[in-house]
Amino acid sequence: MTVAIEIEHVNKNYGELKALKDINLTIQQGEFFGLLGPNGAGKSTLIGILGGLVNKDFGRVTVLGKDIITNYRETKKSLGIVPQEVTFDPYFNVRETLEIQSGYFGIKNNDKKINELLEALGLTDKAEIGPRQLSGGMKRRLLIAKALVHDPEIIVLDEPTAGVDVELRNSLWDYVIKLNRQGKTIILTTHYLEEAETLCDRIAIMNKGEIVKIDTKENLINSIDKKVISVKFADSVIGLSEKLAETNCKIDEENNRIEIEASKNDLDDLLKFINNLDLHIVDMNIESAKLEDVFIKLTNLGGDDN
Numbered sequence: 001m002t003v004a005i006e007i008e009h010v011n012k013n014y015g016e017l018k019a020l021k022d023i024n025l026t027i028q029q030g031e032f033f034g035l036l037g038p039n040g041a042g043k044s045t046l047i048g049i050l051g052g053l054v055n056k057d058f059g060r061v062t063v064l065g066k067d068i069i070t071n072y073r074e075t076k077k078s079l080g081i082v083p084q085e086v087t088f089d090p091y092f093n094v095r096e097t098l099e100i101q102s103g104y105f106g107i108k109n110n111d112k113k114i115n116e117l118l119e120a121l122g123l124t125d126k127a128e129i130g131p132r133q134l135s136g137g138m139k140r141r142l143l144i145a146k147a148l149v150h151d152p153e154i155i156v157l158d159e160p161t162a163g164v165d166v167e168l169r170n171s172l173w174d175y176v177i178k179l180n181r182q183g184k185t186i187i188l189t190t191h192y193l194e195e196a197e198t199l200c201d202r203i204a205i206m207n208k209g210e211i212v213k214i215d216t217k218e219n220l221i222n223s224i225d226k227k228v229i230s231v232k233f234a235d236s237v238i239g240l241s242e243k244l245a246e247t248n249c250k251i252d253e254e255n256n257r258i259e260i261e262a263s264k265n266d267l268d269d270l271l272k273f274i275n276n277l278d279l280h281i282v283d284m285n286i287e288s289a290k291l292e293d294v295f296i297k298l299t300n301l302g303g304d305d306n
């Protein structure tokens, strides 16, 4: 396997603030990699370093084996970074913006790729209008197209779906999945954890300038011992609270529903217990832990500071 990105001992301080503390990370070519973390964790700073927009204080970053400082031009060509902030030159229409961007990479006659991107991102009928006339979501589509005109090997998406409607999200993900299947490496930051759970193979969770965990999505989710059992009964659940006092349970008396959170080891006992309640069961659902549970645990969003 070829290494797409190697980050070694990267540090970045803003005055007293340690924005990145000794970051080490290897991403293989062809991975769909998630970089997650709460606001201020350091994700954009790390992406900024990768794209040459932020200077690191210490450490080394290579893209496809080439150092990003000593091989700036070459590594820049391998990367397509979609930034969070939306800025355009208002004097050029959508197509011209993409042609100019192609020109930065020395690519002439890039119509095939430009048309493919316009189509994939639903911008074909907006090709001749200026960025000022585009809605917020369409500007974001243009930003994504702009980062991809030079057909980069590694695509970095920094919150690409923030403020974007469901339709674009779905078409954007279809396109990104297609690129990934073609062998492109995808690095995604998002606050939509369900999106990361669906798309990413491996995930790094950052907090306060550090990578607190890195693993496959499956291993991360399996590390949380949690099952949520919800049961809908035909009969009233009024009066159950006493019987269920020992469990971590929510009772919805209006809809005859109970929801119990338990560990995997308790499942067998719990299901027997529910059966012994002698109520007629209409529906039952057992949910496992989600990426969100892992995220909350590792970033301490639930409580005590470390």
Ligand SMILES: Nc1ncnc2c1ncn2[C@@H]1O[C@H](COP(=O)(O)OP(=O)(O)OP(=O)(O)O)[C@@H](O)[C@H]1O
Pocket (backbone or CB within 6 Å): 014, 017, 019, 037, 038, 039, 040, 041, 042, 043, 044, 045, 046
């Ligand atoms: N140019 C800057 N000057 C000073 N501090 C900065 C600068 N850029 C970022 N920071 C600080 O560095 C820390 C990391 O910020 P960064 O934008 O990398 O976080 P993030 O994980 O991308 O957050 P978000 O999810 O909100 O985008 C934050 O505390 C932020 O305030």
